[in-house]
Amino acid sequence: MAEATIRDVASRAQVSVASVSRVLNGFEKVSQQTRERVAAAVAELGYVPHAAARSLSMARTHSIGVVLPDLHGEFFSEIVRGMDRVASERGYLLLLASLHVGSPLGTSALRALRGRVDGAMVMAPHLGEEELAATLPPGVPIVLLNTRGQEGRHPTISLDNAAGASAVAEHLLALGRKRVIHIAGPLGNADAQERAQAFAARLTQCEGVTLETVEGDFSEQSGEAAVATLLHSNQPFDAVFAANDNMAIGALQALRQAGRQVPEAVAVAGFDDIPMARHLGLTTVRVGIAELGEHSLSELLDTIEGRGAPPASTLHPVELVVRTTTGQP
Amino acid sequence: MAEATIRDVASRAQVSVASVSRVLNGFEKVSQQTRERVAAAVAELGYVPHAAARSLSMARTHSIGVVLPDLHGEFFSEIVRGMDRVASERGYLLLLASLHVGSPLGTSALRALRGRVDGAMVMAPHLGEEELAATLPPGVPIVLLNTRGQEGRHPTISLDNAAGASAVAEHLLALGRKRVIHIAGPLGNADAQERAQAFAARLTQCEGVTLETVEGDFSEQSGEAAVATLLHSNQPFDAVFAANDNMAIGALQALRQAGRQVPEAVAVAGFDDIPMARHLGLTTVRVGIAELGEHSLSELLDTIEGRGAPPASTLHPVELVVRTTTGQP
DNA sequence: ACGCAACGTGTAACCGGTTACATGTCTCAA
DNA sequence: TTGAGACATGTAACCGGTTACACGTTGCGT
Incomplete structure (x- = not known):
């Protein structure tokens, strides 16, 4: 039947x-x-x-595409949680399309969004300007997250990476740290670049403070490996700022394994404030990931429903959270 | 244009x-x-x-509905990550529909799936048999996860809750613990019930061992509150088994705050093995959440694509992981 | 030279809804 | 009595693809 x-x-x-x-x-x-x-x-x-039939005749799907890179754990779940809150409240469903780094299929998935969604949230901090412009589907309203180079064409919401990174720098300087390590994110990643750049800018203003930057890939493992290598080379350092919490957690493990006291011998800070950071007492930059998701999706839905066009580009505020990995043990 | x-x-x-x-x-x-x-x-x-037009004439959407309850943090991201792996590999997109507990809108979202997806993964351990049968959309292939009472009608994949819970019981007995607390999940939740039941069954076989069960709601906060209450009432206990890791983590916090040594004074164990468990040294039952997601989605896609019907009901194996909260400090 | 099959292509029906427009009925004022 | 207008309802076109079927060419064997 x-x-x-x-x-x-x-x-x-x-x-x-x-x-x-x-x-x-x-x-x-x-x-x-x-x-x-x-x-x-x-x-x-x-x-x-039948939803497809209705979509076809109404030119409306009540779905929103969510295009994310391979996200590590909690950042992913938090941002989706925030989006889901406003989506279900306003009667939309979320269509998940993860953009596997380096996979050509991933970008084709983006084009497959036409006729499937009323709009899309795209987060692609690892893509270049032209590459991105080529893969964005035409005729679909889009809000970009942490993605550079399309500010003129699509509304873009970014983290205030510079403010966060300089706040960390300030904090480490106030603690009197002199030999600082930065574990950066992947080279092509815009967030990673902004964080590294602002951090370096603040530190190099100070006499007698050295900074060395090493590259990671945002994974816990890469943070651990970076610190292990440094320890192995006998290079002295008394502070580590990782470009995200995952790498900071990896760094903590490497330090603990080597018997270095945190925060006495080495202060450690991260970025994002994923839920785990609180449990580990990690000093970090609070991003309000779920709120970021809520806010950006609201903005997208507003433009779709014609409630006024959003500003071309906004910065999402961040806040330094000092915990035990830089404060009292 | x-x-x-x-x-x-x-x-x-x-x-x-x-x-x-x-x-x-x-x-x-x-x-x-x-x-x-x-x-x-x-x-x-x-x-x-245009995807909607194609869907309409082909009766094929290449999307899969993923219906999940309000999931707490990492369990959610892990299972979606697993599903996303096989979905993108096999050319499908995931349509997320969270089933907010107690919301009537949530269940209607389930019916809205017709014409939007080729099949759905439904996880609803909190719904009763009739309630569930009433909300499942007709004519859409479905695989159920951790959901009781539809085994005859839809393929169902469940965790081997009994095996996990009795392994924990066994372990605590081997450690010589005598006064055991179980922080259970919500009353109507099938997983929670199976864990509580199997745990109790094993412990009551032993003379001289007492068990008290209190109810939580799977949130970290509820685990913390449960232990705080017990401590406050001066009731002695030397082991806590929480029905999931979130609650176990809450329990750890309450114990730490009260100055009770873990594991010396109180041993603590959880269930799920979310990534955070490893960092906190939490003894738990490893579920392989991402693998569970992969496995169940593969099975669903196989039936959709007609590669043989899956067995009516399967159990996903679990494994005890002993860490420091019950072993060496 | 003829018939037939294989092949490439086009026409139009169909998928399951929405909706502009036409139609029929009823009420009420002139 | 008649005509206008309000209202409920039905008919059929349309959304943008896929595909069964019909059609015209071409090449082959006899």
Whole structure:
């Protein structure tokens, strides 16, 4: 037995398909009798409207594409949680499309969004300007997250990486640290670059403070490896700032394994404030990831629903959170 | 300028829409010339096929609905990560629909899946049998996760909760613990029930061992509150088994705050093995959450694509992981 | 030279909804 | 009595793809 269609419902209720559609969509001008007959037929047949058909004729899907890079753990779940809150509140579903770094299939998935979503949130801090412009689907409203180079074309929401990184620098200087290590994110990543740059800018203003930057890939493992290498080379250092919490956590493990006291011998700070940071007492930069997701999706839905165009580009504020890895043990 | 349609491409390439469709879908019997003209027209117009239209005529969406309860943090991201791996590998997108506990809108979201997805993964351990049967959309292939009462109707994949809980019981007994607390999950939750039941079954076989069970709601906070209450009432205990890691982590915090030594004074164990458990040294039951997601989605895709029907019901194995909260400090 | 098959292509129906417009009925004022 | 207007309802076109079927060419064997 195939699924019931609106015509089945119409013939069963002895009315036209137009009337059925009107009843289902809460249209005003329908008689009480028609309304009841349709309701009865719908219940008897267990009828559910077919979303694809509706989308086609209404040019509306009530879905939003969420395009994210391979995200590590908690950042991912937090941002999706925030988006899900506003999506379900406003009657949308989220279509997840992860953009596997370096995979050509990933970018084609982006184009496949046409006719599937009413708009998309795209986070692609690792893509270059031209590369990105080429893969964005035409005709779909888009809000970009932490993605550089499209500010003129699409509304863009970014973290205030510079403010966060300089706050950390300030904090480490106030603690009197002199030999500082920065574990940066991947080279092509815009967030990573901004953090590294602002951090370096603040530190090099000070006499007698050295900074060395090494590259990681945002994974815990890469943070651990970076610190292990440094320890192995016998280079002295008394502070580590990792470009995200995952790498900071890796760094903590390497230090603990080597028996270095945190924060006495080495102060450690991260970026993001993922939930785990609180448990480990990690000093970090609080981003409010879920709020970032909420805020950006709200903005996208507003433009889709025509409630005024959003500003071209906004900065999401961040805040330094001092915990035990730089304070009291 | 509106979006180009297949008819625009056809007229530009001076062929019929059928030919365009054949070229785009890699159909064999097309002349070289036609192929080239279509390719040129597609490129010039920046044409991208409209997914809703294609879905409607093919009765195929290449999307999978993922229906999850309000999940706490890492469990959520892990299971989605696993599903995303197989989805993107096999050319599907994931449509996220979170089932907010107690929200009537949530269940309607489930019906809205018709025409939007080719199948759905549903995880609803908090729903009763009839309630569930009423909200499941008809005519959509479904695999259930950790959800009881539909085994005859839909393939169901569940965790081996009993094995995990009795392994923990065994372990605590081997350590010589005598006064045991179990922080259970919510009453209506099937996983929670199975864990509590198996745990109790093993412990009550032993003379001289007492067990008290208190109820939590799977949140970290509820675990913390439960232990705080127990400490406050001066009731003695030397072991806590929480029905998930989140609550176990809350319990650890309450114990630390009260100055109780873990594991000397109180041994603590959880369930799930979320990534944070490793960092905190938490003894727990490893579930392989991402693998669970991979495995269940593969099974769903197999049935959708007709590669043999899956068994009615399978158990996902689990494994005890002993760390410092029950072993050496 | 003829018939037939294989092949490439085009026409139009179809998927399941929405909705502009036409139609029929009823009420009420002139 | 008649005509206008309000209202409920039905008919059919449309959204943008896919595909069954019909059609015209070409090449082959006899």
